[in-house]
């Protein structure tokens with residue numbers, strides 16, 4: 001696992017660099033897309049590069065991490081709509097190439113199985129962007145999630161619903177109770193994981209993710225078992241790391257030819 005501690009704007013540039021080098025080397029790459037506020041600056045940077053230097057998503061495929069169940073199709077916070085607004089549309093990415101779990105399906109387990117198959121059929125995810133919840137969830141894999149889980153229905157914790165209430169006018173009752181989410185096993189099958197976390201509110205989750213014991217209680221800790229995981233954090237999110245000085249030293253002495 002590589003840990004980078006830097007100001008938030010630099011983290012977004014680093015993550016965008018990783019996406020750009022992948023797309024330049026493999027235009028039909030498969031990208032894993034996260035929602036939440038953490039990846040927004042990355043999406044902004046990618047949109048800027050699309051507009052200014054022609055970075056193209058025309059042949060790429062995207063897979064979202066998760067989706068609410070029981071949210072109106074035209075709700076601005078439906079993750080499908082968020083991804084369309086924040087990244088697909090700004091980079092000219094054809095909608096038919098960007099996929100998400102179908103939270104409005106009549107048969108939700110079948111929709112989950114179909115989603116797993118679609119990811120495999122596309123060749124698997126090359127680079128998965130991730131955020132992290134204050135309780136250590138990734139996608140919507142709440143504490144207690146099986147470390148081997150696949151796309152399925154989950155019930156959101158009250159902590160996550162409170163955290164996400166800000167997207168629903170501050171009213172926690174408006175936040176759906178259920179979701180479809182890629183499982184931890186699904187996420188672990190991606191070839192490169194890039195997680196972004198900023199602010200002191202994420203400090204404990206980041207400490208557990210990087211330095212805690214691997215445990216379903218802190219689902220993101222499963223990333224310790226991934227052969228290529230990059231964790232990008234600002235000073236606030238790094239504030240509880242025991243080995244922060246070592247991570248800084250390692251990154252400062254990293255050879256310039258070595259990407260993320």
Ligand SMILES: N[C@@H]1[C@@H](O)[C@H](O)[C@@H](COP(=O)(O)O)O[C@@H]1O
Pocket residue numbers: 034035036037038039065066130131132133134137138139140160164
């Ligand atoms: N399902 C999403 C996660 O994918 C995201 O990582 C998390 C953190 O969100 P934020 O980046 O806004 O802190 O929120 C939601 O619960």
